[in-house]
Each structure stands twice: as structure tokens, then as C-alpha cells.
Amino acid sequence: MTALSLKDLDIFYGDTQITYNVSLDIAEGESFALVGESGSGKSTVLKAIAGLAPQWTGKISVLGKARGHGVDRGFSRVCQMVFQDPYGSLHPRKTVDATLGEALTIHGIGDRSARVEEVMASVGLDRKFRFRFPHQLSGGQRQRVAIARALMLKPKILLLDEPTSALDVSVQAEILNLLKRLRREQNLTFLMVTHNLPVVSFLCDRLAVMRQGRIVEVAGIDELKRSELKEPYSRELMQISAAHAT
Numbered sequence: 483m484t485a486l487s488l489k490d491l492d493i494f495y496g497d498t499q500i501t502y503n504v505s506l507d508i509a510e511g512e513s514f515a516l517v518g519e520s521g522s523g524k525s526t527v528l529k530a531i532a533g534l535a536p537q538w539t540g541k542i543s544v545l546g547k548a549r550g551h552g553v554d555r556g557f558s559r560v561c562q563m564v565f566q567d568p569y570g571s572l573h574p575r576k577t578v579d580a581t582l583g584e585a586l587t588i589h590g591i592g593d594r595s596a597r598v599e600e601v602m603a604s605v606g607l608d609r610k611f612r613f614r615f616p617h618q619l620s621g622g623q624r625q626r627v628a629i630a631r632a633l634m635l636k637p638k639i640l641l642l643d644e645p646t647s648a649l650d651v652s653v654q655a656e657i658l659n660l661l662k663r664l665r666r667e668q669n670l671t672f673l674m675v676t677h678n679l680p681v682v683s684f685l686c687d688r689l690a691v692m693r694q695g696r697i698v699e700v701a702g703i704d705e706l707k708r709s710e711l712k713e714p715y716s717r718e719l720m721q722i723s724a725a726h727a728t
């Protein structure tokens with residue numbers, strides 16, 4: 483089954499059009515990357531799917547159901563977003579417990595305490611952190627909290643916006659391993675924005691290259707690994723990435 487389908491998605495901020503005819507079909511359990519230059523509209527695509535950029539035309543379907551504009555509770559049970567900067571995305575005056583329990587309260591789900599502990603364990607957070615505030619955690623621990631928050635409602639799809647780029651290099655690998663494990667264990671579908679092609683190779687099955695609001699190429703991970711992307715712009719991206727890696 484298709485987990486996420488975008489058809490001719492044009493997204494606007496006010497009078498400015500940010501994306502043009504973005505169409506994608508992502509299968510259940512697939513991990514898909516959006517790559518491309520800064521400002522090409524990658525994060526905006528995730529925001530539109532999550533209901534955070536409500537001015538769009540076209541069609542967004544999740545597990546076969548078309549979503550409307552704006553926030554949609556039924557939708558947030560199946561699709562959740564993880565942001566780049568865990569410090570910015572966590573409320574500074576809420577403990578880990580309050581942050582993780584919030585979605586359960588909103589959705590009227592009981593057994594709060596057990597679920598908070600279960601999800602903390604699944605993301606590798608010791609119970610001793612449960613009543614800490616974000617400033618009392620490391621960057622990696624904060625991103626684990628942000629991932630745990632996204633998992634509270636047992637979603638099927640995670641939208642990951644540069645989930646490791648704000649972290650130290652050593653911590654990035656831990657979070658990437660965690661995401662890989664969670665995807666396998668919970669059969670999650672990932673749609674991930676990243677600048678980092680090695681991250682795409684590690685975590686994704688396919689990728690779309692975006693430029694100036696348009697998808698210029700969709701390719702499988704083997705094509706990326708063998709440096710066989712076809713479009714000149716995609717090849718330029720691969721060269722820039724290789725130059726940074728050396």
C-alpha cells in the first residue's frame with residue numbers, strides 16, 4: 483500500500499509559490515529522502531504534509547486517505563514530524579514526561595505512565611531523565627525525546643526534517659542508528675529531508691532531488707551509491723557532497 487502520495491503539490495507562502503507540481507508515491511515501510519540545495523522547498527513539502535504550511539493546491543494522501551488543509555487529529559495519529567533542532571522544538575518549561583504525555587492527553591489515551599516509559603525505553607532514554615527539562619539534557623538526548631514524542635501515538639509515518647544536522651558528529655551516528663532500528667522494529671515509513679548524501683545512503687531506499695521547488699529526479703539508493711544519478715544538477719550535488727567528505 484502507498485503510505486504517502488503527493489500529486490501536483492503547489493505550496494505557497496502568501497503570494498510566493500514555493501513548490502511546483504511535486505508528485506511522489508512512497509510505499510509503506512519505505513525510507514525516502516528529499517535532497518537539494520538550500521531553499522529548494524524540501525522542508526516546505528514536509529510542513530505541508532504535516533499541516534504546518536496550509537496554503538497548497540494538489541493532493542496529499544496518507545494511507546489512501548486525502549488530507550485537508552491545516553491541523554487534522556486523525557492524521558496526526560498516523561503521521562508525525564521530527565524537527566531539525568530539538569532544543570527549539572521542545573518546550574523549555576516542560577519535563578520529558580509532560581512533553582511525551584501531551585499527545586496522549588489530547589487524544590484521550592489512557593495508561594499514560596506505562597506508555598511514556600515504554601517509548602523512552604524504545605529510544606534508549608533512561609527512566610532517570612523522565613522528569614528533567616530540555617536544558618538538563620544533552621543534544622542527543624533531546625533529539626531522542628523529540629523522536630519519542632513523535633512515536634507516542636504509534637504513527638505509521640515519520641517526517642524527518644534534517645534530524646541529525648544540529649548534532650555533534652559522534653551523536654549523529656547514534657541517532658541515525660536509532661532511526662534505522664525504530665524503522666525496522668515498528669515498520670515505519672520515513673520521508674526525510676537532508677543535505678547529507680551519506681545519510682541518505684545509510685538510511686534511505688530512494689531519493690528525490692529538488693531544485694527551485696521542483697523535483698528534478700527520483701532515483702534508487704543503488705544509483706546514488708554507484709554515482710549514477712542522471713540529471714546534471716543531481717551529479718553536481720554528488721560532487722559537492724564527495725568534495726566535503728574528503
Ligand SMILES: Nc1ncnc2c1ncn2[C@@H]1O[C@H](COP(=O)(O)OP(=O)(O)OP(=O)(O)O)[C@@H](O)[C@H]1O
Nearest residue numbers: 495500518519520521522523524525526527675677
Ligand atoms: N514561513 C515562511 N514564510 C515565507 N517564506 C518561507 C517560509 N518558510 C520558508 N520560506 C521560503 O520558502 C523557500 C523554501 O524553503 P524551505 O525551508 O522549504 O527550503 P529547504 O529546501 O528546506 O532549505 P534548507 O535546506 O535550507 O532548509 C525559501 O525561499 C524560504 O525562504
